[in-house]
Amino acid sequence: MNERLEALRKLMAERHMDAYLIPTSDYHESEYVGEYFKCRKFITGFTGSAGTAIVTADDAGLWTDGRYFVQAAKQLEGSGFRLQKMGQEGVPTVEEYLAENLPQGGTLGFDGRVVNSRMGEDLKALLEDKEVSFACEEDLIGLIWDDRPGLPANPVWILEERYAGKPAAEKIRELREAMKEARATVHVLTTLDDIVWLLNIRGDDVPNNPVVLSYVVVTEEELYLFINEKTLDGQVRTYLEDLKVTVKPYDEIYDFVRTFRRERVLLESSRINFAVRNNLDPSNRIIDRMNPTVMAKAVKNPVEIDNERKAHIKDGVAMTRFMYWLKKNIGHVPMTEISVSDHLEELRRQQEGFLQPSFNTISAYGENAAMCHYSATAESNKTLEARGLYLVDSGGQYYEGTTDITRTMALGPVTDEEREHFTLVAMSMLRLGHARFLYGCRGLSLDYIARQPLWERGLNYDHGTGHGVGYLLNVHERPNGIRYKTVPERMDSCVIEEGMICSDEPGIYIEGSHGIRTENLIVCRKAEKNAYGQFMEFEYLTFVPIDLDALDLSLMEKKDIEYLNEYHRQVYEKISPYLPEEERQWLKEATREM
Numbered sequence: 001m002n003e004r005l006e007a008l009r010k011l012m013a014e015r016h017m018d019a020y021l022i023p024t025s026d027y028h029e030s031e032y033v034g035e036y037f038k039c040r041k042f043i044t045g046f047t048g049s050a051g052t053a054i055v056t057a058d059d060a061g062l063w064t065d066g067r068y069f070v071q072a073a074k075q076l077e078g079s080g081f082r083l084q085k086m087g088q089e090g091v092p093t094v095e096e097y098l099a100e101n102l103p104q105g106g107t108l109g110f111d112g113r114v115v116n117s118r119m120g121e122d123l124k125a126l127l128e129d130k131e132v133s134f135a136c137e138e139d140l141i142g143l144i145w146d147d148r149p150g151l152p153a154n155p156v157w158i159l160e161e162r163y164a165g166k167p168a169a170e171k172i173r174e175l176r177e178a179m180k181e182a183r184a185t186v187h188v189l190t191t192l193d194d195i196v197w198l199l200n201i202r203g204d205d206v207p208n209n210p211v212v213l214s215y216v217v218v219t220e221e222e223l224y225l226f227i228n229e230k231t232l233d234g235q236v237r238t239y240l241e242d243l244k245v246t247v248k249p250y251d252e253i254y255d256f257v258r259t260f261r262r263e264r265v266l267l268e269s270s271r272i273n274f275a276v277r278n279n280l281d282p283s284n285r286i287i288d289r290m291n292p293t294v295m296a297k298a299v300k301n302p303v304e305i306d307n308e309r310k311a312h313i314k315d316g317v318a319m320t321r322f323m324y325w326l327k328k329n330i331g332h333v334p335m336t337e338i339s340v341s342d343h344l345e346e347l348r349r350q351q352e353g354f355l356q357p358s359f360n361t362i363s364a365y366g367e368n369a370a371m372c373h374y375s376a377t378a379e380s381n382k383t384l385e386a387r388g389l390y391l392v393d394s395g396g397q398y399y400e401g402t403t404d405i406t407r408t409m410a411l412g413p414v415t416d417e418e419r420e421h422f423t424l425v426a427m428s429m430l431r432l433g434h435a436r437f438l439y440g441c442r443g444l445s446l447d448y449i450a451r452q453p454l455w456e457r458g459l460n461y462d463h464g465t466g467h468g469v470g471y472l473l474n475v476h477e478r479p480n481g482i483r484y485k486t487v488p489e490r491m492d493s494c495v496i497e498e499g500m501i502c503s504d505e506p507g508i509y510i511e512g513s514h515g516i517r518t519e520n521l522i523v524c525r526k527a528e529k530n531a532y533g534q535f536m537e538f539e540y541l542t543f544v545p546i547d548l549d550a551l552d553l554s555l556m557e558k559k560d561i562e563y564l565n566e567y568h569r570q571v572y573e574k575i576s577p578y579l580p581e582e583e584r585q586w587l588k589e590a591t592r593e594m
Contacts, residue, residue: 165303369515
């Protein structure tokens with residue numbers, strides 16, 4: 001890491017750069033990125049999915065959020081980078097740090113393709129008084145990364161309408177209607193999940209997210225798809241031709257947008273890269289708002305919701321079989337965090353329609369689970385023992401949809417504190433899942449329902465309670481989310497609409513001791529409508545037992561026990577028909593009425 005850092009500083013000095021900014025991003029502002037784009041990991045050694053690095057001549061810092069504080073502190077040891085804990089008292093933001101440390105008339109360097117336009121413009125405004133210039137034409141990390149992986153170019157495939165629920169032609173027509181409402185003549189779309197959703201295609205260019213490296217430009221009459229043409233076979237080419245899609249080379253987007261003159265260009269500045277935005281001629285008028293596809297994609301249609309129910313039955317069978325296997329064999333069969341995670345993936349692969357995991361599985365035993373986004377490595381891989389708590393957060397991509405579930409399990413005796421914390425988290429998850437609320441509520445309104453049992457005891461978890469989930473797409477999807485404070489850059493605090501799928505995942509993390517999270521996916525639906533308005537409620541999609549061995553019923557109110565029993569009745573009814581007799585009997589006991 002130190003050698004790489006010095007090599008970068010040498011390039012910076014040659015180019016008279018006073019600071020170099022390295023975000024966690026690809027050219028499309030994706031949350032997870034392929035190996036080609038992991039520049040921040042390359043230069044810092046930190047492997048988490050979120051973080052921003054800044055390098056100056058005599059300092060280097062990594063900014064990341066509360067999910068990764070413990071992990072980042074360990075991985076940055078000896079790297080030359082200081083951990084900057086975002087949101088903590090006394091810690092400057094990335095922007096504040098640059099404003100304070102860049103000299104008058106200095107130069108800030110970054111690759112303009114991996115910094116979003118809004119951040120770029122905000123930095124320009126912030127640093128204007130210091131007359132800071134930008135050098136954003138070069139990827140300096142690429143110049144020192146000798147064995148950098150190539151750009152992915154995997155085959156594109158068509159998502160059939162029996163899974164998508166709506167033809168792409170209709171989605172394109174509705175997008176053009178939204179453009180007219182915004183009085184836009186051109187729409188530049190660069191977010192990968194929006195593009196593949198719009199065209200009903202999928203691919204494999206980002207790990208765990210079945211998307212395709214591409215850009216789209218939509219006009220009133222034309223639709224241009226910028227993509228590596230080697231990824232398109234004859235069937236997909238014919239399909240795109242039938243949709244009246246013009247295919248162009250992937251990198252041609254930058255020259256193409258230069259041709260616009262006096263257009264009204266709809267784009268989302270926080271989701272389009274600085275280089276694309278910078279290439280638009282000043283004669284164009286920019287309409288900066290959320291891509292219309294975002295809300296359309298978040299509200300799942302009836303076919304998608306019905307398919308998601310089927311996907312979650314399959315996933316529930318795999319997870320239930322995993323719990324049975326783990327409980328039966330712990331202490332008798334050698335197990336590590338990695339080996340049990342591999343076994344769970346194999347159980348998922350046995351389910352018809354399974355494609356791949358929906359994210360890297362978090363398999364964490366004991367104190368490792370206190371790192372809520374922990375990833376087991378050869379160095380950290382703990383052996384599981386017949387005591388304490390084990391946490392697994394995992395999910396699958398199926399033709400019928402995307403799953404995401406966390407269960408924490410007692411592998412043997414647990415402490416009183418572990419039992420208390422496990423019970424509070426289960427109560428929190430169940431209470432949110434049974435929430436009823438008037439239409440118009442946002443996640444900000446609902447978060448306290450989950451946190452109340454914890455806050456009453458002075459406890460908390462440093463992450464959101466829920467995030468939106470895509471349909472055979474990104475496991476984290478805007479714009480719906482459930483959290484108690486706004487994080488503007490997440491853009492996940494919209495009105496909760498019927499058909500939106502959210503996670504429900506409270507937790508507790510005690511550094512050096514244990515971590516607990518219990519997560520179900522829930523879909524919003526309409527309840528009764530009366531004189532007060534339209535009431536809404538949630539329906540569980542996830543059906544997997546909550547480990548009764550770790551519960552303390554004395555902490556639970558009557559309603560909490562009723563919620564638990566009601567949920568477990570549904571788990572047994574939905575999952576037991578797909579299990580062999582021995583596993584079915586175990587499930588019956590695991591979901592017994594309390």
